[in-house]
Amino acid sequence: MLKSLLSSFILLPGVVLGQSQTKPDYHIYAIKYADGGHAPISLFASGGPQKDSIDLYFMTWLITGNNGKKILVDAGMTRDLDWTSKLPWFTSPDSPLAEMNIKPDEITDIILTHPHADHINGIRLFPKAHIWIQKEDYGYFVGQAWQKGGQNFGFEKKDVNYLVNLNMEGKVTLVDGDNKQLFPGITAYTGSRHTYNSQYVLVESGSDKVIIASDNIWIYYNLDHLTSSPYMAGTFDTLGYVQSMKRMKTLATDIRYIIPGHDSDIFKRFPLIRPDVVQIR
Numbered sequence: 482m483l484k485s486l487l488s489s490f491i492l493l494p495g496v497v498l499g500q501s502q503t504k505p506d507y508h509i510y511a512i513k514y515a516d517g518g519h520a521p522i523s524l525f526a527s528g529g530p531q532k533d534s535i536d537l538y539f540m541t542w543l544i545t546g547n548n549g550k551k552i553l554v555d556a557g558m559t560r561d562l563d564w565t566s567k568l569p570w571f572t573s574p575d576s577p578l579a580e581m582n583i584k585p586d587e588i589t590d591i592i593l594t595h596p597h598a599d600h601i602n603g604i605r606l607f608p609k610a611h612i613w614i615q616k617e618d619y620g621y622f623v624g625q626a627w628q629k630g631g632q633n634f635g636f637e638k639k640d641v642n643y644l645v646n647l648n649m650e651g652k653v654t655l656v657d658g659d660n661k662q663l664f665p666g667i668t669a670y671t672g673s674r675h676t677y678n679s680q681y682v683l684v685e686s687g688s689d690k691v692i693i694a695s696d697n698i699w700i701y702y703n704l705d706h707l708t709s710s711p712y713m714a715g716t717f718d719t720l721g722y723v724q725s726m727k728r729m730k731t732l733a734t735d736i737r738y739i740i741p742g743h744d745s746d747i748f749k750r751f752p753l754i755r756p757d758v759v760q761i762r
């Protein structure tokens with residue numbers, strides 16, 4: 482007993498020290514892979530003006546760590562989806578990464594905020610990535626969404642099959658609920674319900690806490706006016722959507738570090754490091 486007590490006293494400071502020494506530092510990038518053209522703000526923000534329009538971008542987010550991690554938050558979509566040919570501009574999400582000298586098989590992990598096709602379809606481009614998705618979002622995506630009364634708007638059957646196969650290969654972790662640390666310095670939160678139980682990601686980057694909200698905030702207008710997205714743009718819980726944005730404001734170091742899913746203004750607010758890449762800092 483004494484021996485084990487002693488050893489825990491001796492070990493504890495070492496363990497704590499070890500953790501603080503290895504606390505990783507991350508760099509965060511927003512990567513544009515498609516331009517969605519103009520659309521009225523009211524389409525994405527309840528109560529938003531119909532006369533004013535917004536430039537919609539499709540993005541993925543890259544987190545690189547000094548711990549060897551190269552993590553994507555969402556994976557974009559591929560030309561497999563017919564509607565990519567109708568967009569004003571589209572490139573495969575792995576090509577901006579190639580310009581940053583990152584090969585597809587170097588992506589270690591993909592955190593899926595939710596399984597809408599423009600966020601999940603690109604997982605097939607990254608053969609070695611381990612997938613992280615909310616357990617309830619996964620369950621709904623592969624099951625209930627396709628039952629009578631289920632909501633499968635924005636879901637692709639081929640993505641369901643692909644994800645189920647990855648799960649059977651042991652390449653998927655089902656994250657069970659809110660405030661779950663996925664990696665040191667990277668935590669997943671829920672509550673917005675853009676899909677059945679969508680998640681957003683908080684990344685500790687230096688002394689900053691950055692939130693990659695993805696579609697849990699469609700555009701800056703939602704955040705600035707604390708207004709939900711209308712039903713057409715998804716959302717199982719309009720009140721939860723708003724509450725969730727209020728909570729993000731308490732979690733992030735500054736409101737400017739809360740990054741919405743489809744707002745082209747991100748590319749005006751942060752430094753451009755390549756034509757289609759900004760660094761969130």
Ligand SMILES: [Zn+2]
Pocket residue numbers: 595597635675696715
């Ligand atoms: Zn979405």
